Each structure stands twice: as C-alpha cells, then as structure tokens.
Amino acid sequence: MFSQIINLIYPPLCFACNRNHLQKGQSLCVSCEYKITATQYHLMPENPVAERFYGRVNLAKAATAFSFVKGGLLQDLIHSLKYDDKPEIGQELGRIYGAILREDDYWKSIDFIVPVPLHPKKKHLRGYNQAEMWGLGIADSLGVPLINDVLIRTDYTESQTKKSRSERFKNVENVFAVSNPDVIRGKKLLLVDDVLTTGATIEACALTLFAAADVEISVVCIALAS
Numbered sequence: 001m002f003s004q005i006i007n008l009i010y011p012p013l014c015f016a017c018n019r020n021h022l023q024k025g026q027s028l029c030v031s032c033e034y035k036i037t038a039t040q041y042h043l044m045p046e047n048p049v050a051e052r053f054y055g056r057v058n059l060a061k062a063a064t065a066f067s068f069v070k071g072g073l074l075q076d077l078i079h080s081l082k083y084d085d086k087p088e089i090g091q092e093l094g095r096i097y098g099a100i101l102r103e104d105d106y107w108k109s110i111d112f113i114v115p116v117p118l119h120p121k122k123k124h125l126r127g128y129n130q131a132e133m134w135g136l137g138i139a140d141s142l143g144v145p146l147i148n149d150v151l152i153r154t155d156y157t158e159s160q161t162k163k164s165r166s167e168r169f170k171n172v173e174n175v176f177a178v179s180n181p182d183v184i185r186g187k188k189l190l191l192v193d194d195v196l197t198t199g200a201t202i203e204a205c206a207l208t209l210f211a212a213a214d215v216e217i218s219v220v221c222i223a224l225a226s
C-alpha cells in the first residue's frame with residue numbers, strides 16, 4: 001500500500017536510463033525503448049542464431065531478443081547485469097521479451113524454461129545467475145515455469161589447469177548434467193542464456209538434455225555478440 005502511494009507521487013524510474021519516469025504499464029521510457037530493437041528472430045525459422053547451430057545440435061527454434069550494437073544501450077545493460085549487481089535488469093529485459101513471445105502460439109506452448117547454469121563459484125561471487133534472471137522475466141510474462149534444478153553445472157572445470165588443450169575441450173563437454181530426467185521427459189524446453197557468442201555453451205547444454213531424456217529444445221538469448 002505504502003509503495004503504491006509512493007509510486008503515485010513518484011512514478012518509478014526507467015531501469016535502463018534511471019532518469020526518466022515511467023508511464024503506467026511501461027517497462028522502459030520512450031527514449032530507451034527507441035534505442036533497444038527487438039530482432040523478431042523468434043518468428044523467423046531461418047535467422048543468424050538458428051544458422052549458428054545448424055549441423056551441431058537440432059534445436060526447434062533459436063533466437064536472440066534484441067539487436068546488439070557495440071557501445072549501445074543494450075551493451076551497457078548487459079554489462080550492468082553481469083558485473084554491477086543489477087539482477088533486475090535481466091528480469092526486466094526478460095519481461096519485455098516474454099511479452100513479445102506471448103504473441104506467438106509456439107512460445108506459449110513451452111513447458112519449462114531452463115536457464116544455462118552458472119559455475120557455482122561465479123554464482124557465489126555474483127550472488128545470482130544472470131541467465132536465470134533473464135529466464136525469470138520471460139517466465140513471468142509468458143506464464144511458463146522456470147526450473148533451475150534439473151540442468152546443473154558440475155564442478156569439473158576446477159581441475160582443468162593440469163590438462164592438455166584437447167583434454168580441456170573434452171572436459172567442457174562434461175560440465176553439465178541432468179539431475180532428474182523424469183521431470184523433463186517428453187517436454188518442450190526453452191533454454192535461456194544472456195549473450196550468445198560461439199554457441200558452445202548452449203550446444204553442450206542441449207546435448208546434455210537430449211542425452212538425458214526425449215525433449216524438444218528451443219533457445220533464446222538476450223543478444224548475439226559476433
């Protein structure tokens with residue numbers, strides 16, 4: 001109640017610029033919304049993200065949400081999400097994108113959102129998993145539950161220092177594990193991560209999930225960094 005009154009007197013600030021007040025129902029102020037462009041890749045069977053996985057892993061759909069411009073607002077936001085203790089940025093971007101996905105029947109038919117797990121040490125240092133924050137926002141808008149205890153990250157990377165280059169590569173393939181295959185069997189999963197670069201992490205996660213159970217997997221990340 002108190003916070004509602006405060007919001008009436010002082011409408012919340014835009015999470016991106018932290019300067020302009022928001023109108024009711026807005027997540028971004030008009031000026032920031034103009035600077036962040038949705039790719040609409042989620043509606044295109046062939047797009048630069050889907051193409052990245054051709055011949056590597058069989059994904060039902062793959063997309064990045066927003067166009068990545070070097071030095072642009074989105075780059076700043078992702079940086080803050082990862083390094084400035086701003087989990088709410090991930091959630092807010094997720095809510096915006098979830099509202100876009102909700103317009104299309106396929107995405108509404110997803111059973112579970114599965115975030116790429118973070119290395120336990122990193123999660124401890126950061127205090128949260130940024131991929132999970134992004135996923136929680138999508139879950140919120142899309143009305144689909146997020147599960148963070150089925151795809152897990154085992155701590156094998158710890159002992160990599162004494163390994164050769166080829167051994168390390170093999171080791172990365174075994175970083176992920178599925179704790180309870182029964183939960184996901186026969187389900188449509190939406191694997192989510194923050195920034196997509198080589199796609200190696202997504203590929204390793206997807207292959208781990210496929211090996212554990214009969215599932216359908218789609219992927220959405222915040223942005224594609226080339």
Ligand SMILES: [Zn+2]
Pocket residue numbers: 014015016017018019020028029030031032033
């Ligand atoms: Zn703004």
